[in-house]
Amino acid sequence: MKINIEDIPEDGLVLDLREDGRIVEDKRYGSGFSISSPIKAHLDIRKSGENIDIVGHIEAEMVLKCSRCLKEYVYGVHPKIEIAVQTDFNQTTGDRELMENELDVGYIQGGEIDTTDIILEQLFLGVPIQPLCNPDCKGLCPSCGVELKDGQCSCLSKEVVDPRFAILKNFKVKNSKWTAFD
Numbered sequence: 001m002k003i004n005i006e007d008i009p010e011d012g013l014v015l016d017l018r019e020d021g022r023i024v025e026d027k028r029y030g031s032g033f034s035i036s037s038p039i040k041a042h043l044d045i046r047k048s049g050e051n052i053d054i055v056g057h058i059e060a061e062m063v064l065k066c067s068r069c070l071k072e073y074v075y076g077v078h079p080k081i082e083i084a085v086q087t088d089f090n091q092t093t094g095d096r097e098l099m100e101n102e103l104d105v106g107y108i109q110g111g112e113i114d115t116t117d118i119i120l121e122q123l124f125l126g127v128p129i130q131p132l133c134n135p136d137c138k139g140l141c142p143s144c145g146v147e148l149k150d151g152q153c154s155c156l157s158k159e160v161v162d163p164r165f166a167i168l169k170n171f172k173v174k175n176s177k178w179t180a181f182d
Helices: 021-025 115-126 163-170
Strands: 002-004 013-019 039-048 051-065 072-077 080-086 105-107 112-114
Touching: 013 115, 039 115, 051 115, 080 115, 112 115
Parallel strands: 080 105
Antiparallel strands: 002 112, 013 039, 039 051, 051 072, 051 080
């Protein structure tokens, strides 16, 4: 949903949005997740001169892939939104260093705020770096690929040695004063 900045009233604008997850998925750019539920968002948009404050929260369920066992699972995400936006960004020619107070502010051009982009940005930020279906997920066996949650696989009991290093298995140092920490 696009909101014209000029249409935001003095006392602010309160939006309760409900969007189909597929609408947001069209813009996700290969993010590695999909949306399994309708996205609910409550946004309170207030304008003060050239400053716009957006406060609210989002509720959605994503389908993620566990980074250990590679199974898909549903992950509920409920980010809170606190965004400061300015429409008047003094553009100078060439590059310039941003001041500390400019780092927490987003800048927009064109006179419109796209709530779909805000929602998508917050959903991206809500995705865990290492998605896990369960904190105790043991993952897959690196040799045979069996899921380790069901117990040990038969290949783990066998010692697998890289044939290039097999000769070192019987290597022993006798009467040496040298240690690894010298």
